[in-house]
Amino acid sequence: MAKEITSREQDYSQWYNDIVLKSGLADYTAVRGCMVIKPYGFALWENMRDTLDKKFKETGHQNAYFPLFIPKSFLSKEAAHVEGFAKECAVVTHYRLMNDPDGGGIVVDPNAKLEEELIVRPTSETIIWNSYKTWIQSYRDLPLLINQWANVVRWEMRTRLFLRTAEFLWQEGHTAHATAQEAIDETKLILDIYADFVENYMALPVIKGVKTPNERFAGAVDTYCIEALMQDGKALQAGTSHFLGQNFAKAFDVKFSDKDNKLEYVWATSWGVSTRLVGALVMAHSDDEGLILPPKIAPIQVVIVPIYKGDEQLAMISEKADIIVKELKALGISVKYDKSENSRPGWKFAEYEMKGVPVRVAIGARDLEKNLVEVARRDTKEKTSVDINGISEYIKTLLEDIQLNIYNKAKQYRDDHITKVDTWDEFVNILDNKAGFVSAHWDGSAETEDKIKELTKATIRCIPLNNLQEEGKCILTGKASTQRVLFARAY
Amino acid sequence: MAKEITSREQDYSQWYNDIVLKSGLADYTAVRGCMVIKPYGFALWENMRDTLDKKFKETGHQNAYFPLFIPKSFLSKEAAHVEGFAKECAVVTHYRLMNDPDGGGIVVDPNAKLEEELIVRPTSETIIWNSYKTWIQSYRDLPLLINQWANVVRWEMRTRLFLRTAEFLWQEGHTAHATAQEAIDETKLILDIYADFVENYMALPVIKGVKTPNERFAGAVDTYCIEALMQDGKALQAGTSHFLGQNFAKAFDVKFSDKDNKLEYVWATSWGVSTRLVGALVMAHSDDEGLILPPKIAPIQVVIVPIYKGDEQLAMISEKADIIVKELKALGISVKYDKSENSRPGWKFAEYEMKGVPVRVAIGARDLEKNLVEVARRDTKEKTSVDINGISEYIKTLLEDIQLNIYNKAKQYRDDHITKVDTWDEFVNILDNKAGFVSAHWDGSAETEDKIKELTKATIRCIPLNNLQEEGKCILTGKASTQRVLFARAY
Numbered sequence: 001m002a003k004e005i006t007s008r009e010q011d012y013s014q015w016y017n018d019i020v021l022k023s024g025l026a027d028y029t030a031v032r033g034c035m036v037i038k039p040y041g042f043a044l045w046e047n048m049r050d051t052l053d054k055k056f057k058e059t060g061h062q063n064a065y066f067p068l069f070i071p072k073s074f075l076s077k078e079a080a081h082v083e084g085f086a087k088e089c090a091v092v093t094h095y096r097l098m099n100d101p102d103g104g105g106i107v108v109d110p111n112a113k114l115e116e117e118l119i120v121r122p123t124s125e126t127i128i129w130n131s132y133k134t135w136i137q138s139y140r141d142l143p144l145l146i147n148q149w150a151n152v153v154r155w156e157m158r159t160r161l162f163l164r165t166a167e168f169l170w171q172e173g174h175t176a177h178a179t180a181q182e183a184i185d186e187t188k189l190i191l192d193i194y195a196d197f198v199e200n201y202m203a204l205p206v207i208k209g210v211k212t213p214n215e216r217f218a219g220a221v222d223t224y225c226i227e228a229l230m231q232d233g234k235a236l237q238a239g240t241s242h243f244l245g246q247n248f249a250k251a252f253d254v255k256f257s258d259k260d261n262k263l264e265y266v267w268a269t270s271w272g273v274s275t276r277l278v279g280a281l282v283m284a285h286s287d288d289e290g291l292i293l294p295p296k297i298a299p300i301q302v303v304i305v306p307i308y309k310g311d312e313q314l315a316m317i318s319e320k321a322d323i324i325v326k327e328l329k330a331l332g333i334s335v336k337y338d339k340s341e342n343s344r345p346g347w348k349f350a351e352y353e354m355k356g357v358p359v360r361v362a363i364g365a366r367d368l369e370k371n372l373v374e375v376a377r378r379d380t381k382e383k384t385s386v387d388i389n390g391i392s393e394y395i396k397t398l399l400e401d402i403q404l405n406i407y408n409k410a411k412q413y414r415d416d417h418i419t420k421v422d423t424w425d426e427f428v429n430i431l432d433n434k435a436g437f438v439s440a441h442w443d444g445s446a447e448t449e450d451k452i453k454e455l456t457k458a459t460i461r462c463i464p465l466n467n468l469q470e471e472g473k474c475i476l477t478g479k480a481s482t483q484r485v486l487f488a489r490a491y
Numbered sequence: 492m493a494k495e496i497t498s499r500e501q502d503y504s505q506w507y508n509d510i511v512l513k514s515g516l517a518d519y520t521a522v523r524g525c526m527v528i529k530p531y532g533f534a535l536w537e538n539m540r541d542t543l544d545k546k547f548k549e550t551g552h553q554n555a556y557f558p559l560f561i562p563k564s565f566l567s568k569e570a571a572h573v574e575g576f577a578k579e580c581a582v583v584t585h586y587r588l589m590n591d592p593d594g595g596g597i598v599v600d601p602n603a604k605l606e607e608e609l610i611v612r613p614t615s616e617t618i619i620w621n622s623y624k625t626w627i628q629s630y631r632d633l634p635l636l637i638n639q640w641a642n643v644v645r646w647e648m649r650t651r652l653f654l655r656t657a658e659f660l661w662q663e664g665h666t667a668h669a670t671a672q673e674a675i676d677e678t679k680l681i682l683d684i685y686a687d688f689v690e691n692y693m694a695l696p697v698i699k700g701v702k703t704p705n706e707r708f709a710g711a712v713d714t715y716c717i718e719a720l721m722q723d724g725k726a727l728q729a730g731t732s733h734f735l736g737q738n739f740a741k742a743f744d745v746k747f748s749d750k751d752n753k754l755e756y757v758w759a760t761s762w763g764v765s766t767r768l769v770g771a772l773v774m775a776h777s778d779d780e781g782l783i784l785p786p787k788i789a790p791i792q793v794v795i796v797p798i799y800k801g802d803e804q805l806a807m808i809s810e811k812a813d814i815i816v817k818e819l820k821a822l823g824i825s826v827k828y829d830k831s832e833n834s835r836p837g838w839k840f841a842e843y844e845m846k847g848v849p850v851r852v853a854i855g856a857r858d859l860e861k862n863l864v865e866v867a868r869r870d871t872k873e874k875t876s877v878d879i880n881g882i883s884e885y886i887k888t889l890l891e892d893i894q895l896n897i898y899n900k901a902k903q904y905r906d907d908h909i910t911k912v913d914t915w916d917e918f919v920n921i922l923d924n925k926a927g928f929v930s931a932h933w934d935g936s937a938e939t940e941d942k943i944k945e946l947t948k949a950t951i952r953c954i955p956l957n958n959l960q961e962e963g964k965c966i967l968t969g970k971a972s973t974q975r976v977l978f979a980r981a982y
Contacts, residue, residue: 027622027625027626029557029558029618029621029622030562030565030618030621031558031560031561031562031609031618034558034559034560035558036555036556036557036558036622037555037556038555039553039554039555041555042553042554042555042556043553043554045556046554062530062533062534063530063533063534063537064527064528064529064532064533065527065528065533065536065660066520066527067520067522067525067526067527067658068525068611068642068644068658069522069525069581069658070522071521071522072588072597072599073596074521075588075597076596076597082597086588086597087587087588088586088587089586089587089588090560090583090586091583091584091585091586091587091588091599092581092582092583092584092611093582093583093584093585093599094581094582094584095579095580095581095582095646096578096579096580096582096646097563097566097577097578097580097582097610105564105567106563106566106567106573106577108563108582108584108608117599118522118581119588120559120583120611127520127521127522130520130521131518131520131527134518135518140833146530150642151559151641151642153559155586155587167558167559167560169556342631
C-alpha cells in the first residue's frame, strides 16, 4: 500500500489527494465539486463534531435547524453580504420534472418555474435573522444562542477534497445580544473554543487574530480567526468568529425593547468551522506512509493484529487479545482487534499506518510465551516490546504522549516558520524559499494589501490578538506602520 | 398559555399546529413548505437521532455523507424509481447570480446554466449506488452497511409541520449484500430496530407489516413498514425498510466476484425514518394542555419550580433544589431548576405543561418546613406530596412509570381501534364513525385497492407480518381472499 502514495517532496498536492483517497476518508463523485465523506472520514468528523458540540452546549448554546433554501431577495438585504455571497450559488429555479414529450427521458417542467428563485444556502445569516425578527421582542428573549450543523453550498470553480468543495458540512452559530459588548464577548468566547479544540484535540497550534477589512466576512464589523500552518508552509484559516454589529438586525428590522421599554436594534455574531478542518488535519500531521491522527479524535485509537500460524495459535492469541480489548475499552480507549483472515499481517500493518491509527499492538505466538507484545506508535514509528501485564495503562500513557508529540512537532515547525522581515526583498525571498508566516509592517491600507497579494499571492492572514505595537515602515510602500501583521500564502 | 390551544374536539388539525408552535418545537419560515426546527424541537430530535444512531452502530452500520445533488439523468436509471421520484423535486439549473444590468437587484446569470440540471436529493439510492459501483469489487467488500443523516427535499404541494414538509431531516440506510437472504435479513433487522425504538422510546405501539405493491417504495421488491395510530384514528407510517433486490445494482452495474470468482449483481436494502416521527409523537400522546413527552426522549425530564416570597425563602429553597438537581443528574436524569424571576409559578406550570416535561417538582417554603415537595406528573396530572429524603429515587421510578403509562394508554387506544369487518357497509361505517385500523379481506388486486381508496380515502396500511391465513371474501368485490389486511385513513 505505502508505495502507492506520492511523496510530499515529489508532489505535495498529489500526496494530499493520495492520502485522503487511499486512507478511505473521502472519494470523488459524479457531481462536480461534491465529494462523498466515506465511513472512516465521517467517523473522524463525528468525533470532531461531537467534541465541539459539547463545548457549545456547555457554554449555553442550543442547536436548531433552519431551511436549506434562501429566497433570492433575502441575500440583497444586507449590502455587504450580497457582495460577498450572491455570486457562485446553486440556484433552484423549478420544482418539477416531467417526461419529455419528445421521448428524451425526463426534463424540467417549464410550467413549474418558481416565482422567486431559491438559493441553496451558502451561509444562513439572512434566513435566520428573518426568523429572529419574530422571535425577539424583549430583552427577556436575549441572548439568543443558537447553532446549527448543516450542509452549505458555494459553487467554487476549483475544488479540492475537504479543503474546498462545492458542498461542505459545517456548524454555524448565530447569536443575538442586547449590547455590543456582549456580542463581542461571545465572538471571543467562540474563538477561544475553536482555538482550544484545534490545539488540544487536533494537535494543531493556531494563531488567534483579527482579519483586515479586506478579508472580513461579508456583513461583519470584525472577523476574528484562527490560522494554522501546513507542512508546505502555507497557512490555512481554521475557523472564524464574526462580530456583526447591528448590520443584520437593521437589514431584517430586528429590534427589542430594553428594560426601560426603549426599542433598540439587536447585536449579532456568527461563527463557523467546517469539514475543511479534516483537510487541515491531514495536511498538518501526515507523512509519506499515510495519515497521522491525534489520538483524541482518531476513530480507532489502537489496533491489535495477531501474528500466527494455524488455528491453535490464533485461538491462544485471541484469548489474550480479547482481554486487552476489554481492558482498553474500560479505560475509554477505542480499539479494534483485526483477526480477519483475508489479509496478512504485513498488509494490515501498512493499512493501519495508512489510516493513521495511533497505536498498533502486534501479538505473536513466540512473544506470547515470554508474555510480551510489540507496541508500535504511528507518529514516530518506534516499536517496543511490552509486558502484557499493565499493557492497557502503558497504552493509555502512550496515547497521551503521542497526542502531545504530534502537537509539539507541529508547533516546532510553525514556530520555525514565523519569520520577521523588514524589507521587500527579504519578504519575497522568504515567501519563495522558506514559506510560512512572514511578520512584516504594513501601512494599513487595503490598496497596499491588494498590491502585495497581486505581486506575491500572499495575503494578510491576521493581525494577531494582543499584537505588539511598534513603529516601523511598510515593506511595500515604506509608509509609517504601528504594528507587524502576519502574511502568508494560504489555502 | 393553555387557553390558547385549540381543543382536539374543536379542531384536531389546529390543535396539532397550536401545540407544535406554542411548545416551541418548530416555526414556519419565509420559504414555502420549509419549517425551522426550534431548539426545543431539535433537542427532542437529537435524542431520537442519537438513540437510533447507537442502535445502528451496535449492529455494524457506519455513517457516511453523500452529495446533496443528484444529476438528473441518475434518476432515470432505475425504471420504477424514476416514476416515484422524478416528479416534485427542487431543480438546480444555474450556478451564479449577478447584478441586474437594468438595476433590478440580483438576478440569475443566464450564462451560468448547468449543462445537466441537478436535483436536490429526494432520497439517495441513485447517487449512492453510483459510488458503490467503484467501492464493491469482491465478496470481501460485502456486506457494506452504510447510513447517512441528511436533509432531503420533496416538493409537496400540501405541507404540515413535521408531518409533511418540503425539506425534512432523516436517516437513510443503504446496504449491499452478497445474497438475497442476507439483504432480506438486514431489512427485517432494521424493521425490528425501528419498532423497538418507536415502542420503547417513543412509547408508541406499532404494527409491523409489508406494503402492497401499490404502496411500495419506488424501486423496491418489498417494503416493510411499521404503522402507528394517532388519536384521531388516522394511521401514520412511522418507518420503512426496503428490500431492493438487485434493481439498483443492475441500474448502476454493481457486480462483485464471489468466492468462486464468478461475477454477480449485488443485493440491496434501504431504510429510513425522518423528523416526521416528531409529528407522530405529538399527535399520539399530547392533550389539550400541550405536549406529553415520554421520559426516555424528553429534552428535560424534570423541572423544579420554586414557590417563594422574597430572597430569603428563595435562598432556602434553592439550597434544597440544588441538592435534588445534583442527585438527579447523578442518576442520569436531565433536570432544569427554573428560578427565573421573570415569570410567576403559575405561568411556569403552564409553560412546562405545554412543553410536556414529564415531571414537575414544586418546592414551597411552607412544605419545606415539613420536608415535603409537590411532585406532579404530566401524563395523568396527578400531584403527590413527597418527602425530600429519597426524592430522586422516587422520581426515577416515577419516570419509568410514566414511560410505561404513556405506552399503555396509546396501546389501549390502538387495540380498541382495530376493528374486524366482513361487509362493505360495516367497512364504511367503521371508517366514518370509529376510525382506526380496519381489518378486512381484500382480493389482492391493485385495482380493488385503488377503487377502495377512491371510494373511502382508506389505503391498505400493511399486511401484518405472520398474518393469520384464513379464507374469506373481499369486502368490495366478494372475490376469494386468503387473509385480512389492515386498512385505514392515514397521514
